[in-house]
Amino acid sequence: MTISANPAVAVADVDKTFGRTRALDGVSLTAAAGVTGLLGPNGAGKTTLLRMLATVLAPDSGHLRLLGRDPADAADRLEIRRRLGYLPQEPGFHRGFTAFEFVDYVAILKEMTNRRARHDEVRRVLQQVGLEQVSGTKIRALSGGMRRRVGLAQALLRDPELVVLDEPTVGLDPEQRLRFRELISRMGEGRCVILSTHQTEDVAALCGAVAVVHAGRTLFTGTPAQLVSLAEGHVWLDSERSPDARLAWRTGTGHHRNIGDVPPAGAELVSPGIEDAYLLLIGDEAATVAA
Secondary structure, eight states: OOOOSSSSEEEEEEEEEETTEEEEEEEEEEEOSEEEEEEOOTTSSHHHHHHHHTTSSOOSEEEEEETTBOTTSHHHHHHHHHTEEEEOSSOOOOTTSBHHHHHHHHHHHTTOOOHHHHHHHHHHHHHHTTOGGGTTSBGGGSOHHHHHHHHHHHHTTTOOSEEEEESTTTTOOHHHHHHHHHHHHHHTSSSEEEEEESOHHHHHHHOSEEEEEETTEEEEEEOHHHHHHTTTTSEEEESSOOTTOSEEEEOTTSOEEEEOSSOOTTOEEOOOOHHHHHHHHHGGGHHHHHO
8 A cells, every 4th residue: 555645644554463462453544634533442453553653652564654754764753753742541640740840841851941932832732721720730639631631731732733642531521521622623723633532422523534443453434424324224213122233222212223234124214323333333342332
């Protein structure tokens, strides 16, 4: 597969193995400006792929190009890191730091050596995520949502061209998730944001493009609308669970929502959503993921 230098992210036929576990098995995707969702169940290989996009891991085989550069080359890798923001699933906060001190520490790691300019930048990103009023508060005293925003602030230092976010909304309550969606949607204006999630509603709300990864493989790449179209004619309502359904559940109205390959004759077809298409794609493990 030939990789174009135009996308901010270009991944082609990438493999990664840890011992006997094949974490990635021929994954391919591209991403440009805007928010691209990386959707998949836990254990699908999303975090491994994101660590590659953050230049933390190298692939065993295949090709990877970020911001027009090759992360396998030391000079290119350094330049990528200067233009990259990364929020891992577990940021590794030093809980004795204040929010300001933690972001300032990361800014030092990002080669910001001028103290005055660095502190101005730290204040800028803390204000951008709405934490300027608690910048002097110890991280251990912040709520889970605020700690997530501290992690997002450090990812925004130096106004990166590529931002990689690993499950940024996991564990947040509905209000916190809505606040995060607002922040992430603004981040996608003029830069490439890769958002890993297993929450289909995050993809529907935020993403202009989506890739579905399962068992280390890319099952789908395209727009959310194209993903939804895969489930057209495969979702129907009935008074009971259909024997033809691969997955079904009783809704609040008392009907059963059925998802399957071939609906029975005369079935009441309904418009699918991203969740329906996603569950149809991942197949036999859908019931486990939905539980």
